[in-house]
Amino acid sequence: MEIIIPILTAAVRSGTPILYATLGEIITEKAGILNLGLEGIMLVGAYTGFSVAYSSGSAWLGVGAAFLVGTLMGLIHAFICVTLKGNQVVSGLAITMFGTGASSLLGREFVGFTIPGLSRIPLPVLSDIPVIGPVFFNHDALIYSSYILVLFFCWFFTSTRPGLNLRAVGDNPRAADAMGISVTGTRYFYTLLGAGIVAVGGAYMSLAYTKMWGELMTAGRGWIAVALVIFAIWNPARAAFGAYLFGGVEAFQLRLQTAGTTIPTPVLMMLPYLMTIGVLLFISIKKGKGILFGAPASLGAPFFREERD
Amino acid sequence: MNTEQPLVHMEGITKRFAGVTANFGINFEVRRGEVHALLGENGAGKSTLMNILYGLYRPDGGKIFISGKEISFSSPGDARKAGIGMVHQHFMLIRSQTVWENMILGLDGLPLVLPRREIKERILGISEQYGLQVDPDAYIWQLSIGEQQRVAILQMLFRQANILILDEPTAVLTPQECEHLFETVRQMTAEGHGIVFISHKLDEVMGLSSRVTILRRGKLAGTLDTSSTTKERLAELMVGKKMVFSIDKKELARGRPVLECSSLHALGDRGFPAVSGASISVHEHEILGIAGVAGNGQQELCEAMVGLRKAESGSVRVKGEDMTNRAPKDFIDRGVHYIPADRKGTGLVPNMKVSENSILKRYWKRPVSKGFFIKWSEVAAFAIKLVSQFSVSTPSVETPVRNLSGGNLQKLMLGRELSDDPAVVLAVHPTWGLDVAATCFVREQLLSHRERGGAVLLVSEDLDELISMSDRLAVMCKGEIMGVLERPADVPVESIGLMMAGTVIRDEAFGREGSQE
Ligand SMILES: Nc1ncnc2c1ncn2[C@@H]1O[C@H](COP(=O)(O)OP(=O)(O)O)[C@@H](O)[C@H]1O
Numbered sequence: 001m002e003i004i005i006p007i008l009t010a011a012v013r014s015g016t017p018i019l020y021a022t023l024g025e026i027i028t029e030k031a032g033i034l035n036l037g038l039e040g041i042m043l044v045g046a047y048t049g050f051s052v053a054y055s056s057g058s059a060w061l062g063v064g065a066a067f068l069v070g071t072l073m074g075l076i077h078a079f080i081c082v083t084l085k086g087n088q089v090v091s092g093l094a095i096t097m098f099g100t101g102a103s104s105l106l107g108r109e110f111v112g113f114t115i116p117g118l119s120r121i122p123l124p125v126l127s128d129i130p131v132i133g134p135v136f137f138n139h140d141a142l143i144y145s146s147y148i149l150v151l152f153f154c155w156f157f158t159s160t161r162p163g164l165n166l167r168a169v170g171d172n173p174r175a176a177d178a179m180g181i182s183v184t185g186t187r188y189f190y191t192l193l194g195a196g197i198v199a200v201g202g203a204y205m206s207l208a209y210t211k212m213w214g215e216l217m218t219a220g221r222g223w224i225a226v227a228l229v230i231f232a233i234w235n236p237a238r239a240a241f242g243a244y245l246f247g248g249v250e251a252f253q254l255r256l257q258t259a260g261t262t263i264p265t266p267v268l269m270m271l272p273y274l275m276t277i278g279v280l281l282f283i284s285i286k287k288g289k290g291i292l293f294g295a296p297a298s299l300g301a302p303f304f305r306e307e308r309d
Numbered sequence: 310m311n312t313e314q315p316l317v318h319m320e321g322i323t324k325r326f327a328g329v330t331a332n333f334g335i336n337f338e339v340r341r342g343e344v345h346a347l348l349g350e351n352g353a354g355k356s357t358l359m360n361i362l363y364g365l366y367r368p369d370g371g372k373i374f375i376s377g378k379e380i381s382f383s384s385p386g387d388a389r390k391a392g393i394g395m396v397h398q399h400f401m402l403i404r405s406q407t408v409w410e411n412m413i414l415g416l417d418g419l420p421l422v423l424p425r426r427e428i429k430e431r432i433l434g435i436s437e438q439y440g441l442q443v444d445p446d447a448y449i450w451q452l453s454i455g456e457q458q459r460v461a462i463l464q465m466l467f468r469q470a471n472i473l474i475l476d477e478p479t480a481v482l483t484p485q486e487c488e489h490l491f492e493t494v495r496q497m498t499a500e501g502h503g504i505v506f507i508s509h510k511l512d513e514v515m516g517l518s519s520r521v522t523i524l525r526r527g528k529l530a531g532t533l534d535t536s537s538t539t540k541e542r543l544a545e546l547m548v549g550k551k552m553v554f555s556i557d558k559k560e561l562a563r564g565r566p567v568l569e570c571s572s573l574h575a576l577g578d579r580g581f582p583a584v585s586g587a588s589i590s591v592h593e594h595e596i597l598g599i600a601g602v603a604g605n606g607q608q609e610l611c612e613a614m615v616g617l618r619k620a621e622s623g624s625v626r627v628k629g630e631d632m633t634n635r636a637p638k639d640f641i642d643r644g645v646h647y648i649p650a651d652r653k654g655t656g657l658v659p660n661m662k663v664s665e666n667s668i669l670k671r672y673w674k675r676p677v678s679k680g681f682f683i684k685w686s687e688v689a690a691f692a693i694k695l696v697s698q699f700s701v702s703t704p705s706v707e708t709p710v711r712n713l714s715g716g717n718l719q720k721l722m723l724g725r726e727l728s729d730d731p732a733v734v735l736a737v738h739p740t741w742g743l744d745v746a747a748t749c750f751v752r753e754q755l756l757s758h759r760e761r762g763g764a765v766l767l768v769s770e771d772l773d774e775l776i777s778m779s780d781r782l783a784v785m786c787k788g789e790i791m792g793v794l795e796r797p798a799d800v801p802v803e804s805i806g807l808m809m810a811g812t813v814i815r816d817e818a819f820g821r822e823g824s825q826e
């Protein structure tokens with residue numbers, strides 16, 4: 001227990017950025033838009049969050065700014081994919097490249113600085129529960145809100161009218177359109193909102209996880225999130241499991257590194273990525289074709305009302 | 310009596326798509342309590358006109374009045390608010406959602422958090438009132454086509470549609486299901502709804518409608534009172550000139566079996582059984598028809614018989630050789646050719662040229678290919694020959710196939726599959742969506758292939774076509790062969806309908822063959 005609890009606690013912390021990114025991508029993809037710009041949006045979110053928090057002194061202002069800048073990047077993607085009906089893969093890749101470059105360039109002046117960042121707020125009563133308490137309820141507010149977001153989306157997709165309409169747009173935009181749902185409006189809204197949430201995931205890296213800015217600090221987490229969406233079969237709860245799995249292995253390998261094993265560091269650093277992909281691959285093999293049918297059927301395809309398919 | 314404002318009045322409606330004028334100056338009207346049939350051949354512009362009324366397409370010209378007020382819809386949402394509902398030919402349902410979820414899609418005026426119980430109760434209420442049975446908790450993908458249609462109709466009633474457009478509703482139903490649908494339609498008109506009933510089947514139009522509007526090639530050919538017209542007159546207006554379509558089918562003795570399957574089981578795309586123990590054989594000099602309501606495993610059966618779908622158990626034989634689960638190319642090499650229903654998806658590569666598409670099944674053979682290379686001059690020569698032989702109308706053989714119309718796509722595919730006298734061709738819905746001339750051409754080609762000694766397996770939803778073309782007719786329901794009828798023309802249509810709905814016919818006179826072995 002003595003060793004396990006800190007690792008699990010660290011798992012939640014280090015899984016949270018991926019969880020935000022995955023949730024953001026899930027809602028975007030539910031509308032039928034594939035956004036491969038996650039890595040870039042996370043980096044821009046991390047940079048924006050840090051720079052605003054550093055200059056204003058308020059970490060929450062940083063979170064808000066990251067969200068806003070994220071939605072702006074989502075707006076670019078939505079404009080290209082929905083209005084111009086461009087290629088979603090190309091647009092997403094361009095956004096990742098842009099975000100990576102822009103955050104590195106702008107972030108140079110912040111390298112090496114630290115901030116107090118988000119503070120830890122142990123939840124009364126809940127944090128006293130053995131094991132569960134320290135692991136889940138002794139964190140900062142951004143982690144708590146990620147729990148709420150997971151529960152909210154699980155409920156939203158199945159039990160609310162907008163959630164139903166969202167799924168309809170992603171599965172069959174033609175039918176959704178014929179039922180009077182605005183396909184364009186829905187796709188814009190969830191692409192923007194999703195990108196905003198992704199950027200908050202990036203901001204978590206710089207405002208809470210490391211409390212500093214580093215070039216390319218998301219280290220491929222955006223890509224892990226893209227894969228996680230598929231393996232989680234677009235289910236927020238499963239996404240949380242995948243994200244924490246990544247976080248857990250990450251925390252474990254960091255501990256191994258500090259304990260001074262003979263395993264070379266690069267191999268250790270690969271572990272979380274390998275493990276996540278391995279475990280999720282296993283799940284999806286077990287699920288077989290089911291995984292394909294969980295996908296929003298129109299994912300990646302632009303919608304033209306007056307064209308026939 | 311009819312001084313009342315019509316529910317719908319459309320005036321001078323014109324709609325152009327790239328290259329075609331789908332509607333030109335059309336007037337159309339629906340009154341309270343009437344069934345107004347919209348009659349016309351495939352491609353006449355019926356669906357386009359109604360999609361305009363439903364707010365899906367913007368007209369390029371013309372006016373629409375609802376109860377006397379001019380309106381202009383910018384989306385189906387607007388049309389819904391005006392009381393217009395449409396059940397499309399290809400239902401606009403979300404397959405991954407349940408029936409009750411589909412009912413409320415896009416509706417405003419419901420609470421944000423859905424009151425499931427109330428919604429389901431309302432659905433059951435309406436479904437009882439109109440005799441349209443559904444299970445609100447079933448997923449759309451679990452439903453048969455007939456059930457899906459009921460859901461689509463209920464969906465519109467749930468939205469309190471006052472004017473209901475049914476786009477070729479009977480195309481996918483068994484004769485019995487059609488009768489049931491007509492009952493529902495009569496009940497709705499009795500309550501004052503206005504119904505637009507789109508069809509190209511004259512009997513239905515005569516039996517159900519009070520007025521009929523005929524479209525021909527995008528133009529209005531006339532609006533008549535049904536009671537004062539005849540089938541012949543309607544047919545003439547629909548086709549333009551008297552088209553006599555008689556099939557010149559010679560009596561031929563059935564030859565040796567070419568393609569057989571026995572106790573074949575195969576799964577559908579979703580991993581559920583789609584073909585369950587089918588046994589059929591197609592012989593030389595024979596057309597074996599396969600009848601059945603869409604989605605009862607016909608397509609999967611064909612795919613399993615040409616190596617495109619895995620046979621879970623059972624066997625497939627070509628001229629006696631066991632070919633179970635061999636590669637599609639092995640089937641092609643043995644002269645088993647396949648004409649899929651999905652012309653632009655499975656049949657042809659839309660972005661490739663006519664010439665390239667024409668050699669898709671021979672690119673590894675001489676003279677088209679030589680060693681590692683393709684000889685493009687030979688390809689062009691072959692394509693030019695094919696295009697003229699099968700009268701494919703295309704600007705050139707360099708044109709990308711996506712620019713061809715449905716009839717020409719089908720002719721090109723037919724040419725590719727029939728040009729070197731295959732042992733057997735499997736044709737799925739080969740005349741679907743074609744005009745009369747193209748339909749005749751396709752049927753003639755299949756018949757002449759039969760005469761030359763080839764075998765044909767013909768899947769179609771058009772019972773008349775099947776009955777007149779087939780030497781024997783197998784009827785499929787839920788992946789099983791309900792029976793194989795010898796001389797289908799002599800069998801009452803009602804019995805075929807019963808078999809399509811799942812009755813196994815064991816009557817000796819019909820010569821059931823399905824369960825041999
Ligand atoms: N969305 C579309 N894009 C391009 N052409 C179309 C479209 N819809 C219909 N058409 C063309 O318009 C004509 C009329 O089609 P349609 O209204 O579907 O006929 P019908 O319903 O009477 O069979 C056809 O030539 C068809 O190819």
Ligand SMILES: [Mg+2]
Nearest residue numbers: 355356357398
């Ligand atoms: Mg039509």
